Amino acid sequence: MDVKTLCLGVLFFGDATGYEIRKACSEGMISHLYEAGYGSIYPALAQLSGTGLVTCTEMAQDGRPDKKVYSLTEAGRQALIESLREPPAHDRIRSEFMFGLLFSQLLPNAEVGKRIDERIAWYRDGLERMRTCLGHDMAPGAQFVTGYGIAVYEAAANYLETHRDTLIRTLSQSEDTVEEQPAREAVGR
Amino acid sequence: MDVKTLCLGVLFFGDATGYEIRKACSEGMISHLYEAGYGSIYPALAQLSGTGLVTCTEMAQDGRPDKKVYSLTEAGRQALIESLREPPAHDRIRSEFMFGLLFSQLLPNAEVGKRIDERIAWYRDGLERMRTCLGHDMAPGAQFVTGYGIAVYEAAANYLETHRDTLIRTLSQSEDTVEEQPAREAVGR
DNA sequence: AGGGACATGTAATTAGTTACATGATTGT
């Protein structure tokens, strides 16, 4: 699955410009599932337009540059369905935040605390957005996914909040217990 | 942060071969935070070896090809600390599973159910592994991260379990209510 | 006899990020 399918998916929920698609994929709900920037969206849109999976309507605007509003065609709808039908690839995750915490003993305690606090704030912010968007009538799938996001973010934020201080305390203790050999088997599996 | 830092991080917890590092990053605990395959690990290791951040000890083996066991040098340790010190990039997530569910109305209900069930099983499997590895003495950060993983996976599995049937039911209902206009604003933000 | 685990690597391709390039309008 690539950015082309991503665009088809966004357009399934309604016509949009490249700018709006990017917004959905880097700030909106979809950004929690699949991120993309201008550099991948605009070329994808051009390709989709070329193969007739979307149509593009140029709209002149007062002052601002012309808008290009894209719409899903029936062929595009079918292509989306076909893409969705094949088994989804395994989730791809890359969390430098979590990876860094793995080595929190190598970081100043204040930095560890700061990162956790920032992350909690980030989750809370995401939760607020999700909660407000829930309720407005949305597709059943979108509702399900939003509910899932809320459940997961809530659990994450709660864990960080309840274990933050314990981690810092443990870190402070082992700090002055001279250096200890880190366990090897702890990470291997 | 790139695969080189990933390797330094894995080696911080103990000497390992490229094969073992890949295992940790594609099946082990770390795979939940940062995935990598042979194609990126072996070249990274070669580069790290060239710049003196790791040392490589070749070990002849009965029958099997020679093992190359890598160890973190003091310079490597410092490089790891330096990398970890800079602010972590935003999490990068790509979940085709979740993206697909967003459009569950376009998929056969049985397929939706199957995917959710598979995902629940996957979470349960991950939970089991995490729980068994917890308890063995590990670095405080690793313990914290594992606990976080457990909390999040548990919430995710529970949500899927408790909402699975509701989704399928809703899907079946709207199916024969003719086609409805999906709401546009539901995804934009 | 066949598959999987152990073990290392390279080369080609693909995909995606980042930076560049432009420019008006609106709000602070």
Added chain:
DNA sequence: ACAATCATGTAACTAATTACATGTCCCT
């Protein structure tokens, strides 16, 4: 005045995936 938002696109670069290439041992 300055930053942010709206708006579109390209080019160069980086990074990572995939496929290829090889070979033994052990279990079923």
